[in-house]
Structure formats: C-alpha cells, structure tokens
Amino acid sequence: MALGLPSVLPGSQPSIGELIRDGAPTFSFEFFPPKTPAGDRLLWQAIRELEPLRPSFVSITYGAGGTTRDTTVDVTERIATETTLLPMAHLTAVNHSVAELRNVIGRLAGAGVRNVLAVRGDPPGDPTGEWIAHPHGVRYAEDLVRLIRTAGDFSVGVAAFPYKHPRSPDIASDTEYFIRKCRAGADFAITQMVFDAEDYLRLRDRVAAAGGDTPILPGVMPVTKLATIERSEQLSGAPFPSALAAQFARVADDEAAVRQLGIEQANQLCTRLLDEGVPGIHFITMNRSTATREVWLNVGTRV
Structure with a gap:
C-alpha cells in the first residue's frame, strides 16, 4: 500500500466510475459544506428529503483554498x-x-469512502486571481488524480468545462488538459453548470475526437432566482446563454415566474440530454431540495 494510508476495502462502497459505466443513466445530487448551524440544518433537511429518491450518489464540495476541508470530510x-x-x-x-492531502485521503479511506472528485481548485477570495501552487503541494489536477489513485482502491472523478476552463487559453488546450487528467487515472467527469445542451454536446464531441472515452456527467442546476445566473457565471467563468437570459429578463419582476421558468428549462434540458444518451445527470442543489425534487419527478421516472 502506497503512502502508508489505510486501504479502502473492495466492496466497502460501490465505485461511482463503475456505476456510471453500467449502462442505465445515473442521477446524483451535489451539496456544499455548511458554515453555520442554520446552514447545517438546511443541509441535513435537504439530504433527508432527497434520500428517498435513491440517487446513484451524492457529492460534497470543497471550499476555495481548502476552507471547508474538515467540514467536507465530516x-x-x-x-x-x-x-x-x-x-x-x-x-x-x-x-x-x-x-x-494524504491526511484527508486517509480520513476518507478510514470512513470507507472510496469515491473522490479531484479538482485543482480556485484561489480563496478571488476565483479569478493568480493560482499559486503550495511549495510542497501539487500543481495540476492530473497530479492530484495520481496521488489519490496511488493511495488505495479509489474511484476518481474530475471536473469538465463545457465552455472551457477560465484559465485555459483556448478550446484546444482545454481539451488537451482534460484528456491528460483522464489518462492520469480518472474514471469519470462532472461538468460545471450546463444550461444549454449544445454546450455539453460540443464538449463530448471534441473529447471523443481527441480520443477520450471518459464518461462525462452534465451538471444541472435549476434557475430559481436571478441571482443564480450571476453566481453560475462566477463559478464557471462561462457566459450564461444569451437567449435563455432574455427569457428570464422578461419575467424578472415576478419571482414565482422566474422559478417556474427555471424548472421548465431544467426539465427541457434534462430531457434533451437524456435523449442524447448522457451517462447521467448531476443536480447541483445549493443545499435545497424542492426544485431538484420537482425536476427529478419530471425526468427521473423516464429512465
């Protein structure tokens, strides 16, 4: 066993990579670590309300600069x-x-967790700021993938960017970087928020053309308020689709109409993606269950 970490026993948990390649589309939910007692209550309420839907898996994000490291693991x-x-x-x-990093991986292994999403991450405070490697750390996501894979029987996922990573100079470079991450040992990938199916399909096509065969799950988040649009642009570095933004602008003064439009658009997006043969849908919940449940009830029963 490399790195002196506790072994993750085969069968202790299913491999997400294997679940995704198994044939039937997966459905999964993403949560973020709470920072306050009220946030903690909101998170666990969402988890308990979504648990009966029996998602394929759930993921827990990691704060910029590792700011929620211990909470993520907890x-x-x-x-x-x-x-x-x-x-x-x-x-x-x-x-x-x-x-x-080895310590975190060891804690996860000790809890029997064998599924990890490896991302290089954004600088704390300013996601668009200069990225500076830790003097004793790793520089690229592919290095983190290798570190996790040598630590035990882990299934490792990586991030994908339909538009392109904000730090990539162009689409061709972004595709090359993605392929390198996958060949370092990634079993699957999950995209940043997708609002237009064509963005996902172009990503899938260019990865396939470059020789990549790693399954890519689209990340979907229903727009329930206009602030979601601005937040999505900050997180992904990608512009919100202009035609879709115009639809929301027409109902901007009606909160209920904004939410209804967001649910309808998410339903349409998921239906199109499933028709195009995506390996699954990854719902970004923002620790709230209602909108995700509504979309799930519309599209999850189709599979």
Missing part, C-alpha cells in the same frame, strides 16, 4: 455512516501540501 463521513446514500468527497489542491 459531512462525507456522516453521510457514509448515517444514511443509505453513497457519498463522494471533493478534494482540491489549493493551499495544501502533499502531506495534508
């Missing part, structure tokens, strides 16, 4: 031991030495 451990859900922890390289 929530992942609790989901693994107190619910019927299959958890996946996000892990980022920002502000972490290799020793610290």
Whole structure:
C-alpha cells in the first residue's frame, strides 16, 4: 500500500466510475459544506428529503483554498455512516501540501469512502486571481488524480468545462488538459453548470475526437432566482446563454415566474440530454431540495 494510508476495502462502497459505466443513466445530487448551524440544518433537511429518491450518489464540495476541508470530510463521513446514500468527497489542491492531502485521503479511506472528485481548485477570495501552487503541494489536477489513485482502491472523478476552463487559453488546450487528467487515472467527469445542451454536446464531441472515452456527467442546476445566473457565471467563468437570459429578463419582476421558468428549462434540458444518451445527470442543489425534487419527478421516472 502506497503512502502508508489505510486501504479502502473492495466492496466497502460501490465505485461511482463503475456505476456510471453500467449502462442505465445515473442521477446524483451535489451539496456544499455548511458554515453555520442554520446552514447545517438546511443541509441535513435537504439530504433527508432527497434520500428517498435513491440517487446513484451524492457529492460534497470543497471550499476555495481548502476552507471547508474538515467540514467536507465530516459531512462525507456522516453521510457514509448515517444514511443509505453513497457519498463522494471533493478534494482540491489549493493551499495544501502533499502531506495534508494524504491526511484527508486517509480520513476518507478510514470512513470507507472510496469515491473522490479531484479538482485543482480556485484561489480563496478571488476565483479569478493568480493560482499559486503550495511549495510542497501539487500543481495540476492530473497530479492530484495520481496521488489519490496511488493511495488505495479509489474511484476518481474530475471536473469538465463545457465552455472551457477560465484559465485555459483556448478550446484546444482545454481539451488537451482534460484528456491528460483522464489518462492520469480518472474514471469519470462532472461538468460545471450546463444550461444549454449544445454546450455539453460540443464538449463530448471534441473529447471523443481527441480520443477520450471518459464518461462525462452534465451538471444541472435549476434557475430559481436571478441571482443564480450571476453566481453560475462566477463559478464557471462561462457566459450564461444569451437567449435563455432574455427569457428570464422578461419575467424578472415576478419571482414565482422566474422559478417556474427555471424548472421548465431544467426539465427541457434534462430531457434533451437524456435523449442524447448522457451517462447521467448531476443536480447541483445549493443545499435545497424542492426544485431538484420537482425536476427529478419530471425526468427521473423516464429512465
């Protein structure tokens, strides 16, 4: 066993990579670690309300610069031991030495968690700021993938960017970087928020043309308020689709209409993606269950 980490026993948890390649589309939910007691209550309310839908897995994000490292691990451990859900922890390289990364990986392994999403991560405070590697850390996501894979029997996912990563100079470079991450040992990928099916399909096509065969799950988040649009642009570095933005602008003064339009658009998007043969849908919940449940009830029963 490399790195002196506890082994993740085969069969301790299903491999998300294997689930995704199994044939039937997966459905999964993403949560973020809470920062306050009220946020903690909101998170666990959403988890309990979504658990009966029996998602394929759930994921727990990781704060910029590792700011929620311990909370991410704590929530992942609790989901693994107190619910019927299959958890996946996000892990980022920002502000972490290799020793610290090994410690986090070891904690996850100790809880029987064998699924990890490896992302390089954004600098704390300013996602668009200069990315500076830890002097004793790793520089690229592909290095983090290798670190996790050498630590034990982990299934590793990576991030994909339909528009392109904000730091990639062009689409061709972005595709090359993605392929390198996958060949470093990634079993699957999950995209940043997708609002236009064509963006996802272009990503899938260019990866396939470059020789990549890693399954890519589209990340979907229903727009329930206009602030979601601005937030999505900050997180992904991609412009919100102009035609869709115009539709929301026409109902901007009616909160209920904005929410209804968001649900309808998410339904249409998921239906199109499933018709195009996506390996699954990854719902970004923002720790709220209602909108996700509505979309799930419309599209999940189709499969």
